[in-house]
Amino acid sequence: MVVKKLNRLANRFLQMLITLIGVSFLTFCLAYLAPGDPVAMLLESADTIVSEETLQKTREELGLDKPFIVQYGNWVVGILHGDMGMSYSAKKPVFEKLSEGFVGTLLLAFTTIIFVLIISLPLGIWSAVNQNKWQDYLVRFFSFIGVSMPNFWLGLILLYIFGLKLGWFPIASSTVTLNGVILPAVTLAIYQSTKYVRQVRTVILDELHQDYVIGARARGLSESRILWRHILPNAVLPLITLLGMSIGWLLGGVAVIEMVFSWPGIGNMAVRAIMMRDYPLIEGFVLWIAIAYMFINFLVDLSYTYLDPKLRKGAAQ
Amino acid sequence: MEFIKSHKLFSFYTLLVIMVLFVAIFAPYLAPQDPYDGNMRNVLQTPSAEHLLGTDKLGRDTFSRIIAGTQVSLFMTICLVILLAIVGCVVGIASGYFGGKIEMFLMRLADMMLSFPGVVLAIAIAGILGGSIANTIIALLIVGWAKYARLVRSLVIKLRNNDFIVAAQVNGTKTINILRRHILPNVLPMVVITGAMDIGTMMMEIAGLSFLGFGAQPPTPEWGLMLNEGRQYIQTAPWLMIYPGMAIFIVVAIFNLWGDALRDVLDPRQEN
Numbered sequence: 001m002v003v004k005k006l007n008r009l010a011n012r013f014l015q016m017l018i019t020l021i022g023v024s025f026l027t028f029c030l031a032y033l034a035p036g037d038p039v040a041m042l043l044e045s046a047d048t049i050v051s052e053e054t055l056q057k058t059r060e061e062l063g064l065d066k067p068f069i070v071q072y073g074n075w076v077v078g079i080l081h082g083d084m085g086m087s088y089s090a091k092k093p094v095f096e097k098l099s100e101g102f103v104g105t106l107l108l109a110f111t112t113i114i115f116v117l118i119i120s121l122p123l124g125i126w127s128a129v130n131q132n133k134w135q136d137y138l139v140r141f142f143s144f145i146g147v148s149m150p151n152f153w154l155g156l157i158l159l160y161i162f163g164l165k166l167g168w169f170p171i172a173s174s175t176v177t178l179n180g181v182i183l184p185a186v187t188l189a190i191y192q193s194t195k196y197v198r199q200v201r202t203v204i205l206d207e208l209h210q211d212y213v214i215g216a217r218a219r220g221l222s223e224s225r226i227l228w229r230h231i232l233p234n235a236v237l238p239l240i241t242l243l244g245m246s247i248g249w250l251l252g253g254v255a256v257i258e259m260v261f262s263w264p265g266i267g268n269m270a271v272r273a274i275m276m277r278d279y280p281l282i283e284g285f286v287l288w289i290a291i292a293y294m295f296i297n298f299l300v301d302l303s304y305t306y307l308d309p310k311l312r313k314g315a316a317q
Numbered sequence: 318m319e320f321i322k323s324h325k326l327f328s329f330y331t332l333l334v335i336m337v338l339f340v341a342i343f344a345p346y347l348a349p350q351d352p353y354d355g356n357m358r359n360v361l362q363t364p365s366a367e368h369l370l371g372t373d374k375l376g377r378d379t380f381s382r383i384i385a386g387t388q389v390s391l392f393m394t395i396c397l398v399i400l401l402a403i404v405g406c407v408v409g410i411a412s413g414y415f416g417g418k419i420e421m422f423l424m425r426l427a428d429m430m431l432s433f434p435g436v437v438l439a440i441a442i443a444g445i446l447g448g449s450i451a452n453t454i455i456a457l458l459i460v461g462w463a464k465y466a467r468l469v470r471s472l473v474i475k476l477r478n479n480d481f482i483v484a485a486q487v488n489g490t491k492t493i494n495i496l497r498r499h500i501l502p503n504v505l506p507m508v509v510i511t512g513a514m515d516i517g518t519m520m521m522e523i524a525g526l527s528f529l530g531f532g533a534q535p536p537t538p539e540w541g542l543m544l545n546e547g548r549q550y551i552q553t554a555p556w557l558m559i560y561p562g563m564a565i566f567i568v569v570a571i572f573n574l575w576g577d578a579l580r581d582v583l584d585p586r587q588e589n
Contacts, residue, residue, distance in 0.1 A: 153563075285441075289433075
């Protein structure tokens with residue numbers, strides 16, 4: 001049994017490793033094939049006329065004159081030594097730049113998740129309990145609207161109303177502040193909640209039709225007791241998977257919202273890195289997202305085994 | 318007529334979609350003014366009778382640009398969804414029908430793409446390749462094909478051992494003909510449904526990339542790009558960011574409704 005479990009774990013890590021290599025290789029290929037010379041960009045941004053000689057020298061210094069495969073190989077060797085290279089534009093180690101952006105992104109992700117739970121759990125439950133009544137239709141209507149609304153537009157509108165007109169929140173945050181995180185988090189939370197509300201509703205509806213609910217009703221338990229004590233604990237599991245997926249998404253896919261609110265997060269940094277052709281930083285970013293995403297998925301799976309008694313038993317046998 | 322009566326909602330949404338298509342196709346004739354031609358004397362004008370939705374920083378009519386943007390956005394989205402369906406069908410049928418090493422390689426590749434947040438990769442690809450309409454489509458194609466390939470493969474595997482396929486094989490039908498006449502027609506409905514339901518999402522992702530500056534480039538009247546340009550004038554000219562976004566919202570909503578209705582019509586089993 002233990003061997004089998006270890007085997008599964010090993011398989012999983014192998015798959016992760018293949019994904020990491022594949023994704024980083026793809027980004028590397030693109031960077032190599034792409035038009036635009038990072039060295040010229042780097043030196044010309046200093047507003048001086050650059051001679052071909054200097055360009056060549058810098059290329060050699062950065063290892064950009066070597067063949068493609070050698071460059072990739074060097075990068076992988078560096079990663080294995082814990083060295084992600086130097087950012088061209090910031091002249092700092094990539095790791096340092098990533099950690100700076102990570103603080104903002106983590107705070108944003110965390111705040112968003114809290115808002116998502118506050119919005120979607122009550123609405124989803126409310127909608128499921130009143131299935132096919134006006135409450136249900138109302139919630140589903142809003143959920144539909146939210147799904148069709150581009151989140152960067154929603155962000156701009158919230159920024160316009162609450163930042164500019166009412167002045168409750170800063171229009172742009174150059175540093176990580178609690179006040180600055182609210183608007184981007186609310187934007188992301190509204191967008192995510194529209195999906196969550198549907199999922200919560202489906203999950204609760206599924207549970208509502210189970211035999212144990214009929215049994216509980218037959219025993220004369222009150223509806224609220226059935227909901228809180230019997231249905232919700234059962235509904236937690238599928239919701240955790242969703243939550244895990246959305247944390248992964250939040251850690252990487254929110255560049256657009258970070259741009260709208262000038263939030264100093266990792267996505268904002270990545271967009272700037274792409275514009276500056278700062279390849280080491282882009283590589284580092286993609287790698288970081290891949291690792292974070294897979295790690296969280298792995299944690300979600302792990303939590304499954306611990307939270308679901310059926311799986312726990314199955315693993316023990 | 319019978320069909321319209323029995324599928325009222327679907328017919329209504331189809332009508333809306335046709336209207337959007339009409340606007341997109343005849344955009345040059347419908348736009349009251351030239352979407353590219355600015356007049357520096359009319360810079361950042363508030364909405365008025367002459368300029369229904371105001372003008373932008375170069376004095377171009379926002380309403381005309383939004384109408385012209387329908388064409389750009391729809392063209393990009395439809396190209397993307399068709400390409401996704403084609404790549405998905407080719408990869409899915411190849412790996413589902415032939416199996417073996419091809420399947421293993423292609424599906425590993427698909428797993429790789431699926432185990433990674435697509436938006437991030439799309440931003441990286443589009444950004445590195447440089448912003449253009451073609452590159453946006455390429456980026457989203459690289460990120461999105463895996464879902465379609467997986468779907469088609471699972472359908473083909475189910476089909477492969479059916480009697481009519483085996484009969485065709487025994488009769489000595491050429492493989493290419495089996496794939497074309499027997500496999501493809503059975504796979505297509507699901508692919509069309511998935512594609513139709515994806516139109517809205519893809520449209521938003523395209524707009525998102527353009528918004529970041531990695532999609533259509535100025536002076537193209539693309540909605541995401543217009544939002545990006547309007548963002549800088551949020552204080553003085555809020556209409557520049559309100560209306561293009563509303564256009565995205567309305568068109569995406571129409572296509573989402575239509576996609577859901579189409580699924581219900583073509584595949585009644587999935588109805589809740």
